[in-house]
Amino acid sequence: MNSNTNSRWAILYLAVAWTATTMPGAADTIQTRPNILWIMSEDNSKHYLKHFDDGGVETPAIEAMAAHGLTFTRAFSNAPVCSVARTTLITGCYGPRVGTQYHRRMELSPLNTDIQMFPAYLREAGYYTSNNSKEDYNATKESDPWDESGRKASWKNRPTPETPFFHVQTYTDSHESSLHFGEDQLAKPTKTDPDTVPIKQYLPDTALVRFTEAYYRDRMRIIDLRVADLLDRLKAEGQLENTFVFYFGDHGGVLPRSKGYLYESGLHVPLVVRVPDNFQHLVAADASKQRMGSSVSGFVSFIDFAPTVLTLAGLTPPNGLDGSAFLGQTIDPSEVEQRDRTFSYADRFDAKYDFARAIRIGDWKYIRFFQSHQPDSLRNNYRMRMLAYQEWQRLHQKGELSDAQDLFFRPRPVEALYNVISDPDEVRNLAGDNDQAGRLATMRQSLEAQMREINDLSMFPEFAFLESAIEDPIGWGRTYEGQITNYLRVANLALAPLAETRAALMSSMNSGDPLERYWAILALSNRVGSNPSESALAENDPTLVKLLRRRTLDPHPVVAGRASEALAILHLDDPRPVMYDSLARVRSRAEALQLLNMTAYLHEMPGAPYPFDAGKIELPFEPKPKGEIMRRLEFLALADE
Secondary structure (H helix, E strand, O other): OOOOHHHHHHHHHHHHHOOOOOOOOOOOOOOOEEEEEEEEEOOOHHHOOOOOOOOEOHHHHHHHHHHHHEEEEEEEEOOOOHHHHHOOOOOOOOOHHHHHOOEEEOOOOOOOOOOOOOOHHHOOOOEEEEEEOOOOOOOOOOOOOOOEOOOOOOOOOOOOOEEEEEEEEOOOOOOHHHOOOHHHHOOOOOOHHHHHHHOOOOOOOOHHHHHHHHHHHHHHHHHHHHHHHHHHHHHHOOHHHHEEEEEOOOOOOOOOOOOOOOOOHHHHEEEEEEEEHHHHHHHOOHHHHHOEEEOOOOOEEEEHHHHOOOOHHHOOOOOOOOOOOOOOOOOOOOHHOOOOOOEEEEEEEEEEEEEEEEEEEOOOEEEOOOOOOOOOOOOOOHHOOOOHHHHHHHHHHOOOHHHHHHHHOOOOOOOOEEEOOOOOOOOOOOOOOOHHHHHHHHHHHHHHHHHHHHOOOHOOHHHHHHHOOOHHHHHHHOOOHHHHHHHHHHHHHHHHHHHHHHHHHHHHOOOOHHHHHHHHHHHHHHHHHHHHHHHHHHHHHOOOOOOHHHHHOOOHHEEEEEEHHHHHOOOOOOHHHHHHHHEEEEEOHHHHHHHHHHHOOOOOOOOOOOOHHHHHOOOOOOOOOOOHHHHHHHHHHHHOO
């Protein structure tokens, strides 16, 4: 059944099934369908609210919501950055399945004809939908989801007081930019005592870090005041007890090593749902199973939010969504309580490329780094505006960090396994622990199965995705699932010792498919990037080295760039001549940006950097003045000074 048919049946269902009744404690205006309000605060994980974490601050308004509703203690964004997380919310689809996984997208990804941004279904069913005010979606609007979207958008503008509404309110007070303060701010006191804030093991315990932690907690106090004001407005209008109110962070963050990374600090969000008196019967078929003021420990993710809202509104979620409702009259709370896994993804953020996937099952987290040779600290200009980031880098350069604090600046493992209860800061990788070999294999298989199930489009690097798949991402993924599986197979050669994979790597490096060559070279770089013994083995393999050097002449610029990068990691060849040549041959902005990402890494490569001269980079097009390519060129130019 397609989405239009679903919507028509939903409208008919609502017209027949809902009846106007007066309920105990009803608001002044009697409604037959609930309103739904989303309150989002930007860039904060659950760690800054005492309701969720001992190290957080008190948030009376949010806590009052929880007393009149439900607290979800294990709620997750599927992506640790704004546009990707918001697109997941608005579509109910995994980003790598629908081509919306890149932050600061180069092109909008069209949705499948059977999928719309979910508020469009609410509009068809008679809801007034409004958004104030951030959208930041990576997908096209097949049907406009909003009656009104902008700084003046409000549920007050609906045609009648009885018209049910879905409204999204975003507060920016906690956004990353709030921590882009100057030295003068450090002289001003914070309401939160810096001496009382907990410091993550991976961060240096300095006065600046403590001030930043305290200052950010003060921002969460402001968020709570915003929540209180919005709830007061609902109450004054007689709509509070007609409205499901969701409060949540739009992803994790924003202290260093949170926003942009697949650690819990970047993904684990606060979620509270206030349940209105007039619609408590919609929360569960058996209300005794889910008492107001209780907590839910079952896993919920952003892909589940769209089907949840549609279910509360009495609609049947379309088949194309990836998630499952966690509230609604037909939803069994005991089943929700048993949910124990979440899938997450990280790709390009601004100019900084990454490709990582993670799965959490219960208390265990598995992360697969597909560009593991590049450290978490790979340059991102926007991140580095924060004084705490700058100080962290200076202490690294001085050699004044502990092992846990210095991990951020080192090559990453190809795969990581963490127990997030005993190691909440995710600094003790148990992937090499023999006692966890079985768990590692199981979680690795679970992640790979998830990637194959969604036809993970990041197996086609962004430049290839934009060249071939952008017009129909979902259809392309289905058509080329065999190639996606093959590229994943080649990429996974990085998981085994070089002595076992050498023949397969060389075979793929000789493939007639340029993307197979790309993945084979990248697998080699990942394998040797943080493993000195494997690096020595590759360096002393003349046949392998000869093939790598041949690949620096590859007609595809990004393949040639990957080969020169690998030779630099092996300390065999200066990569700069090949990189300059490859940048002059690019056919698209995406190719140029990926090559510039490699130059940024090589420019600061741990142990033996290769400084680039921005003046020698000649592109076959003029970069946009404020675009991501210009950010990379500016970084190289500033680093030369």
